[in-house]
Amino acid sequence: MSAGSRKKRASRPWNNPAALRDLGPVRAPDSDELALAGYEVRRVGPGRAHKDYACPACGNVVPSGEGHVVVWPRGDSDLRRHWHRHCWRIEVRNSAPAE
Ligand SMILES: [Zn+2]
Numbered sequence: 001m002s003a004g005s006r007k008k009r010a011s012r013p014w015n016n017p018a019a020l021r022d023l024g025p026v027r028a029p030d031s032d033e034l035a036l037a038g039y040e041v042r043r044v045g046p047g048r049a050h051k052d053y054a055c056p057a058c059g060n061v062v063p064s065g066e067g068h069v070v071v072w073p074r075g076d077s078d079l080r081r082h083w084h085r086h087c088w089r090i091e092v093r094n095s096a097p098a099e
Contacts, residue, residue, distance in 0.1 A: 033089065033092070034069060034085070034088060034089065034092060035092070036071075036091070036092045036095055038073060038074055039071055039072065039073055039074060040071070040072050040073075040074050040077070041069055041070070041071050041088070042069065042070045042071075043067065043068075043069055043070075043085075044067060044068050044069065044070055044082070045067050046065055046066060046067045049062070049063075049064050049065055049066055049067065049068060050064055051064050052064050053068070053081075053082035054082075055068075055081075055082065055083050055084045055087050056081045056083065057083060057084070057087035057088070057090070057091060058084065058087050060084070062082050062083070062084055066084075067085065068082055068083060068084055068085055069082070069083050069085055069088045070082055070083075071083055071088060
């Protein structure tokens with residue numbers, strides 16, 4: 001028998017658009033990753049970012065046209081802030097209870 005005849009390539013999702021489509025639900029954990037207890041988090045896509053914002057974490061501009069997240073304490077949407085996605089991810093990671 002020849003081990004080389006087992007072609008794995010087709011089973012790799014990145015080479016197989018049909019398999020990638022099947023992975024659709026896998027996107028959900030990505031938003032869980034951005035979730036933080038007590039906060040509402042909304043993703044803003046690049047096409048919906050029409051203004052520059054100041055990121056509260058790093059103080060730099062979140063330029064219009066860049067995908068980012070809007071975050072506010074649950075029930076207090078007046079305190080909405082626009083964060084770089086990476087800055088918010090770091091915040092979530094730092095806020096997560098240590099295991
Ligand atoms: Zn930032």
